Amino acid sequence: MSSADRPATLRYGPNGFRVLSPGNHVLCAVSGEKIPLEVLRYWSGERQEPYASAEIATRRLLGAA
Template structure:
């Protein structure tokens, strides 16, 4: 059975203030927790590490090396 892009994990290129979709999908996974983040709700990522984060707290802890 084929999955629609609404069921797939997207692949993104993270820039400092935006991201570009490389492979369509409905969500990305948080680099720390693994939880799915719907693309319309994606607010936190690291362009340097090319990672997405589910919340500002998770992003801050990751960038401080605490997770």
């Protein structure tokens, strides 16, 4: 399996993320949706979770997801 076919492992910070193991996507912590790294915009550094959209991120951070 090439890195293009598997999820990356990331470390999320307040202003960006660092790739710990290569891949081309991550899975949304709430929906399970595949998020290509080049379009990943929403995450929680505190929870170390990626989110597929602003709506999902907001719901999760407010405790509704």
